[in-house]
Amino acid sequence: MNMLTVGELRKSFGVIAAVNGVSFAVEKGESFGLLGPNGAGKSTIINMITGLFPPTSGAVHMKDIDVIKNTKQAQKLIGVVPQEIALYQSMSARENLKFWGRMYDLSGSTLEKSVDEVLEIIGLTERAKDKVETFSGGMKRRVNIGAAILHRPELLIMDEPTVGIDPQSRNHILETVKRLNSEGMTIIYTSHYMEEVEYLCERIGIIDHGELIALGTLHELRETIGDHSKIVLSLDNKTSNHEIIPQTLTGHFLEKDIQLNDNQLIIFHKDPQFILSDLIQSVTSTGTKVTSVDIIEPNLESVFLHLTGRSLRD
C-alpha cells in the first residue's frame, strides 16, 4: 500500500521551473531518500508534499487523501522536520515541544506523556528545562526532530535534518530515524549527504535541476553505472605526455570508462584488483610516473557523477 503518491509534480516560480514533472511513490513503512545537490528542487518537492504551497500542476496523495484539496486533513498524518531550526529560541525544549504538540491537537496528560517520550527519544530529558538558545547545533536539531514526532505521524518528512552538526549528533539523529522507521513510521529523507541516504534509505530518488533522474534501491542505482568501481591514478606532473595515455588504454577499456583530468587518470571497472597491475604498467610504459592509486567502490556519488557529469557537492 502506498503511503504517498506523487504524480507529475511541477512548480514554477515565474519562468523558472523549480520542479519539472516529478513522480514517485513511497510505500507504508518504507524509508525513502531524496538525494540531490543544493538547489536541485528537493525542498520544493517537500514543501508541496507537506502542503506549504500548492504545485503549479500535478497530484499528491497521502494514502487516499488528496493533499492539495484536503491539506489540513493530510497534515495531521504528517510530521515535518524543516531544514531550518524552526523553534522558539527563548523557550525551553519542553515548552517548545508542548507548543508544537498543541498545534497537533495534543493536550493534557497525552501531551505530557508524549513530550516525555520524545525527550527520551532525542536524549534531552536532562536538558528539558533549558532554553533552546543555550543548546549546541546538534541538540537544537534533535529538538527540531522531536517537535515533528510528538503526534506519532504516519509519515515523517525530514528535509536535510543534519546540516551543520557534529558527527556525534549526526549519529544520534541517524539512529533515531532508523529506530522510528523500524517502529513502522514511513520516512522521507532528503539530503545531499549520500552516506546518510545510503545508510538510511531502502529506495532512493536522485533529483537534479528539478527532475527525478534516477529512482531505485542502492543496488539498482549502482547497476546503472554497471556497478563499476572507480580507480584513481595520480600522475607525476613533471611528465608532460599525459594526453597519450587514453589512446594507450583504449585497447583494454571502453572509451567511456576512461577520464583524464589534469594529473588524475580515472578508470571505471567492475574488478579493479584484477586489472590494476596491467593498468599501472600501461601508464608507466608511456613514460608517466604514477604517484598514488585509489580504488573507490561504487556509491551514490559515482552514480550521480555518472548521471550528471557533476559531483553532488558541486
Place this chain on the structure above:
Amino acid sequence: MRKTWTIIRLQLKGFFKSPGSIVLMFVLPVLFSLIFGGMVANSEENKPLVNIVAKQDENSTRIVELLKKNNHFEWKKVSFAQAKKNVAEQDAIAAVVIPTKIQQRMIDKSPLFDIIVQRKTEDYLALYPHLQGTAELIAASYQAVGIQGEELFPKLLEAVASNQGIKVEQQLLQADDSTQTSINLMIVGFAIMFMMFGLSGAASTILDERIGGTWGRLMVSPASKLQISLGYLLSYFLMGWIQFAVLMAVMNILFDTTWGNLAYLIPFASLVILTVVGFGLMIAGLVKTKQQASAISAVLIVSTCMLGGVYWPIDFVPELMQKLALAVPQSWVMSGFKEIISGSLHVETLLKDTLALLGFSCLFFFIGLRGIKFE
C-alpha cells in the same frame, strides 16, 4: 480555538519576557507623560503676564473687568512706564493701554486699545483674539446705547462685565478643565505613539518567524490560516489593551486623570488598538526583514504622530496642515479621545472619528494580510 489560544499565550509570554517591550510599552509612556504632563500643569500655574495701563475712571474699571474674564493670563495693572519696562524685559507678554477718551475713539472708529508688545510670541497670538473680541463687545455696547445715551454706557459695560454670558461662561468652563484634558490627551498621545512602536515591533516578529522557520512550521501543522492569523492578531490586540489599561490606571493614580464615559471609551479605545494592530501588520506585510520594519515604522510613526496632533494640539498648526492631518489616523484618534475625555461629547463628531478609524483599519488589514505570505 485551542490552537489560537496557544498562539496567543506564546506571543504574550514572549512579549512580557522581553524587557525591551516592557520599557517601550509601559515605562516610556509613563515617563514621557510624567515629564511633559508635569510641564503642562506647571505652565498652567505660571500664566503669561499681561499688563494693563488704565485710569481709575468707571469705564476703564469695567473694561479691565472684561479683560480679566480670560483667566488663561495673569492681568496686572501697572503704570505706563512700568508696563513698557516689563514688556521690554519680557516679563510681560504685552501691555494693554486703555485710553482715557475711549468714547472718542469709538466715534472716530480708531483702534480701541493701544498694545505694547515686543515680540509676537505664541502667548501673544493666543491673547490677541481675546483683545479683539473685548474691543468688539465694547464697540457693540456703545452702539447699542447710542451717542445720546452716553451716560448709560458705563452702566451697560458694568452689566456686560458682570454678565455670565454664554460666550464667556463657555470659555471659563473649558479653562477649568482644559489643563486636565490637555494632560489626558498628552498621555493618550504618548500611549498611542508607543503602542504603535510596540505593536508594529511585535507584528514584525512574523518576519523573524518566517526567516527562522517557525512560521513555515505553523503553516504545515493542522492549524488553519484563520486560527494562526487570529492567534497573532488577538495577541497584539491584547498587548495593546493591557498597555492602555495599565497606563489608564497609572495615570489615574499620578494625575488623578478622568477618562470620560467608559461606555464610549472602551469601544473607541478598542478600535484605536485595532487600527494600530492593522498598522503594524501592514508594515510587516510590506517589508522583508525586521530591520526594514523598524526603520520604516520609526519614520512613519513619528511623522504621522506629528501631523496628527499627538505631540501638540492640532489647532495650533496652519490650516493646510490641519487638512493634511485628516489623512493620518492619529488625528481621528486624538479627536475621538478629546470628545470622550473632555466630557463635551458630541456623538456626531465621535461617530465621524469612529468611521474614519474603521476605514483606516480596513485599509491597513487589507494591505497587511495581502502582504503576509501564508507559505
